[in-house]
Amino acid sequence: MSANIDPYPATWHEMASRIEYADLRIDTQERDLRLLCLEAEKYRIPVVVVNPVNVGLAYQFAQPCGIKVAAAVSYPVGAYIPQSKMVEVEDAITDGAEIIYMVMAVGAYLSGWIDLFTRPEITSLVQVAGGRPTRLITEASVLNKDQQRELCRIAIEAGVDDLVLCTGFIPGKLPPVSDEQIANIVEAAGKDIGITYMGEIDPPERAFELIRMGVTRLCTPSTRGILAAYPDFPWAA
């Protein structure tokens, strides 16, 4: 860890409370889901995030540990019609999901299909989630400043709890979300909606920077590395 970046928040417990521990890989196996939940419990992380097809199994492992399961609906492309996405939200809830992440149809939004796709899918997400926390995943790096702010407004109006900055899928295929873009969205969000960063975080001190910039939550598989940056984290070795 570089010496010039102090951990923020100050304790690893506080950092852990801001993390939702993700395993959204293509090659996740049953043993990975079990390990995810065991580590979440050990590291005091409140939520694990998994692919929809893994929600039921993850729930079996997470529930006895008091860990919540979140589903990443329509991950990673999101280019489905709203009604079809809601089938998946319902499935996830039936299987035990208590938090719903959903990838929006980014291409549809960029095409100007806001009333046809964007508003209906976001409104439906909140309705079908039935009071469970909702996190709308976008790819902020392909939106311009105005679009970033407009999307914030649409999500806030619909009652979404968090706007997720990126899918984190195959780093390098899309440009990473920049600090300038994050700052723009954080400003537009104000206190009306949380901001989540999704994906691998490397180096670990990038997590401190993100939270200092106003990101409220990290949905990441890089949990151990981030927490190990705290000198008193018991499992750093």
Place this chain on the structure above:
Amino acid sequence: MMMIDNDLRYSPEVMAFAGMFHYGILGIEKTEADVRSGIQRVLDSGYRLTAVDVELIYVPMTIDMIGGRATVHSPISYPLGNLTLKKKLRDLEDMMRIGVRDSAYCLNYRYILDHRWELVEKEVRAAVEVNQGVIAIEYNIQATLLNDYEIIQACQAIENGGANTVKLNTGYGWGTGPEEVALVRRVFGQRLDIHPSGNIRTLAQVDEFLKYNVRIIHSMAVFEITEEYIARLQQQRSQS
């Protein structure tokens, strides 16, 4: 630069070669304009490709625009195979209704990696039963992540489930190698159609696949590869 005459460019041999390919316009960031531009490229090429691959939300406009010049393909649970079975089957039904006639169905890879072959077979069978032969479906595994035993077992489950086509990679981050095609061909003979995908950029790669009687190939570089093919034909003709 070599001049190519249209007689060669649109000869039956070249048309048949280009006709093996899928051309994909897929991705979270793809807009209506991107898709229109990609389709226009297909139309302008003069070739009749096997299929144009688009996300489900762009299928209706693609069908309108392509006008029967290629089949419209849309993938199911692409690329991770991670959506619930109910959602996958719902998408399949939607596709049948709106006119998709070709699809890549990404199987649940956890079942494959956990060696739950009966569940892989069950998933294939469920899709086959809903589909009733309406859509040409290639069942997508991620062969690069599997060992030979797992590739064969997954293909066996596809066959046992009532299907006969395997796509060996999604093309997202991984590509099919000739050794994977050779393996499946050796074990299953001609019972399975094999569709390579991912990082196929050159004629030399295509030549390797053709040795194993592959008839369908997914490549974003279809037009560049076809140009290579034409150039080779031209050279062969000038030497004969």
